[in-house]
Amino acid sequence: MNRALLSLFFYANLAIVLTIAGYRVYLYASAPDSSALLVGQIEAIEAEVAGDRPLRFAVVGEGNNSIGVLERQIIPRVNSSGLDFVVSAGNLVSGGGEDKYRALLGTLSHLDIPYLLTFGENEYEEFGSARFYQRFGPHFYSFALPQARLVFLDATGRTPTDWQERWLRDILQVDSPKPVLVFVGHPLVPPEQETLFEPDVGAWSESTNRDRLLALLSDLGVDMVVSAGAATFSDQTVGGVRHIVTGGAGGFVLNDDASFYHYLEVSISEGDISVEMMRVDTAPTPLMRQIEGLWFFVYSLFYVGWLNFLLIFSAFVIAGMYLYNRLFRERRYYPDYDSRVAVDLGRPLKVVMFTNTYLPFIGGVAISVDRLKKGLEKLGHEVLVVAPAYGQHVEETGVVRVPALIEAGGLIRVANPLHPRTWQAVRQFGPDVIHLHHPFWLGSLGHRMARRLNVPAIFTYHTRLEQYAHTIPLPGVLFRNVIAHWLVRRFANSCDEIIVPTPVTRDYVRLIGVDRPVHVHPTGVEIERFLPQEPCQLAALRSRHNPDGRKILVTVSRLSKEKNLDFLIAAMRELKDRHAPPFRLLVIGDGEERAHLTRTIRDKDLTSEVSLVGSVSEHHIPDYLGLSDLFVFASTSETQGMVILEAMAAGLPVVAVNASGVDAFVQNRRTGVLTEENIEVWTDAVHALLVNRSERHAMARAALEEARQHSVERFSTDIARVYQTAIGARSKSKRNGALRSS
Incomplete structure (x- = not known):
């Protein structure tokens, strides 16, 4: 595939990743102001079921933001069944992220009757507990209707179990003929059928905690416990308490005898509780039902979490292209001697140098650039240095000063890479080569100009960037071990020739993956x-x-x-x-x-x-x-x-x-x-x-x-030779390209 097209594809996916990450930040920053929605739901239920008439409601478990099952199959049936309200036994969302909760609010808006929610493991994860509390209400609560008392426990561990158990004693110690129904997010009694995935575990999963709660529920006269946490249906009686597990409202089910789509219809009349399991079947054969279940699961993930899908997909694309680049892109580990022929233009060279530091700043790079400039000029070449401005402007021969955006300390300057006069001065100068002394900032500007003007870009690696990790607002280890070397490698491999001052430095740039021609030429001394x-x-x-x-x-x-x-x-x-x-x-x-x-x-x-x-x-x-x-x-x-x-x-x-x-x-x-x-x-x-x-x-x-x-004279002569070699290699490449296209 064309390298330019691969690069475009790579950066497009990178843009998707960054855009989605930004959008997720926006979701968190612009969360809805809705709060305590369950208060309004309870008030609506109390108004609806006043009196002694029978109570009828639906129970769903493992909704998991399902569109295909919960929203399009179960909710329409519930709306048309004349039920008083619907209860989620837990895991109504597939995760506690902001996008999942927003999707849930959209699903609940399709209900024509009130709803009640149990705080389950999915509601809790991804920092979802705060979102549940903000939008719906407390993680555990209870209220009494004329026909029954409903109790909702927090089985995630967010609320201490001993506190909830004491609370249960307080609200249930009064002897009452009303049936008591408890909703809890994970099974207290293992389901009768084995499932593909293990049931959820939570605050009462340890045997000592579970046995203590089961004994308490039995002592307090609880009639029925309903839980989610497993993609199955189970109905057992333990210690005189009926335990029902319902997990068929949209989670990943196999659509077989143990795991299938369903919901419950509960009726309470004169103290008697009746539960009817309502199976949801659409496909005509077992095989088609299993395919349908897998499709509903994947479809829900994509529909509700399409941002996550794109994020993961783009991340895989980026990783795949990186591996492709590492494994299959040809690398030049040995010099191409046929193309390393210096070209004498028959006139002095015109060289532009880009540096982030220059005199009057006293530092190794600034002094090296100045010596090279003077040495080349002494040989008869023309040199233009593009460098930051320091204080009051003074006209200098062969120097373009770029205004500073930031001044740090006495002489540290961060130049403005968008200053239009820089482009104008370089174009008017008409360079044969552009020499870059830093792999970023003005160095990056010079690199873009070299590509625009179609002249060789020469890079001198002066500074061990990893040694400056303490000055970078990033984790020091990350910059020192990864970013610094990646920055040098990427920049160097985009240039025509690389100059280093010592053999050890040449070995380093080769080690990190630089495959461009490397020349060892230490800065000369006068x-x-x-x-x-x-x-x-x-x-x-x-x-x-x-x-x-x-x-x-x-x-x-x-x-x-x-x-x-x-x-x-x-x-x-x-x-x-x-x-x-x-x-x-x-x-x-x-x-x-x-x-x-x-x-x-x-x-x-x-x-x-x-x-x-x-x-x-x-x-x-x-x-x-x-x-x-x-x-x-x-x-x-x-x-x-x-x-x-x-x-x-x-x-x-x-x-x-x-x-x-x-x-x-x-x-x-x-x-x-x-x-x-x-x-x-x-x-x-x-x-x-x-x-x-x-x-x-x-x-x-x-x-x-x-x-x-x-000596400076020898150094300048050697660097001029590198320039001529780069010009020759580029000229040969142009000729070969013209021959291939003819």
Whole structure:
């Protein structure tokens, strides 16, 4: 089947699911105001049967919102039989949901006589007890007529049994010649016939509870107990009390000798009770009756619960299409080398980049985008960056600022993806490729533009989204284990080429199911910027941050939870307790955790050893690195850890927690030390380098040598090659498509 048609079918069913879910919310929010309907029914019955004339009424059980049997077969017969009222012995609805109760009100509107309801298991489930109480009245009640007393019990467990039993003693202790009929939602005596489904169980199903109630009913002189809860008819006498089970008003019956459609006609005259079982037969043969019973059951489910039917059907369709996609859609696990041919357009490339963060925001993605932009422009290419606006608008060459919808914190911006100027600027620029640096928001906007303009979409996976579960208003485990990976996979597979900074990250995107071509290219570093700084600049920094000549540790990090800075501060406390050479840690960066970290530093008595420097201009970062002796890092959420490469370019050895994005550059015991996320072990590594100058200097030289392999020039050239490869692959695909159609 055509993939576009499958997608349409999938999203149509998804829309059905969401629409039905919304409609169900509407049902609950707009419940009818009707209340205490049974009060009016009892008053109508009392007015109708005044005097000593015989009392005649119908009893139905297991109505289950049946349309075919209850509404279309039994109710017309009851209306034409001259009966005084009708009683439900329980399970008149198929469930306690709002839609079931609304359907029940529609069915009851067909009655020409009053009705009384027993609170059964079906009325109770799906939070139905509140709906029953609101619309009809209490879950147990009683009233007396001249001919008899009728008692309705709550067998669901909603009302305590000891309370109801005490209530029974109170209302029945007066010796009266009137017959007493008790209605209860589940059988107190097992039916004589076995049924396909076990009878309902409830508050008096346990043998001790049941025997206690049976003895009480016998002692109080109850004449008859009528119950639903089983799709059969049974009439037995136990302890002098007649027990009738009636369950043929619409539940799933087999239409055989044990299970069949029926209702009861009860007559009470001068203290005598007469019960006649009225069988409802329509089909002429037993086989046809069984087929008819199954049809009535399914028809009722569909008629009353058609929303549920569609919901379940659509859910199955979505699940089936998902499985089809997983099992039968072709996947490319190996590169298609025939189509990976770079195309030189004979002119500079025109590249549009979409990013959710950009300068002046200081962060890994923003700096990476800026370096790539400058590197490509240095190679002669044209670049347009689409990024959020930060504060007052300033004209910038090659940058389109999108107005912010939301401003959070100092520099976090959520841009307006519907801003019309963005589309206009990109169209006028006329890109050859569109490079996306986030899999959502402006990244999604860029993706739509790439498809509209029919140019390749390139996606760089910068950020481990699952590490940001604490910032998302969803259950953290759900986002971390499912949604984050699904989001990355779905977005990446809709792009032409994927760029990742490290081999470990490439392995991750393959593991989660990305089957597009993946290129490993770490963001380059501007080596010249990090060469030894001017002595006067270092002297000024030293007098401000290190006047007492300590060893300087430095880290560059946003002050946020995923950067693991609490670990770093705890290690500094451990280092101080070991009486290590005097040191001071400079934490460069800012963020929402600043207040928390300030308190932690104070509480651990580290105000002299740890300094939160705050945000520092990108141009001044090399000065701070040049001042330092050792770069330390504890984050486990990086895809690359670009600040580590910068520290190495400044000739600093690195001590870091061994994690993805770090191990690609730090060669253990050569350019730095990688440890497990253990404070004791990590502190051992820092302490050893602080006291061993020769090893520290050897690692510094090796770090600088490694950093030189990752220059911005090389990085920009490699990314331009990816662009040209994407253009070539798309051109070949167009040619092949034209050949197939000709």
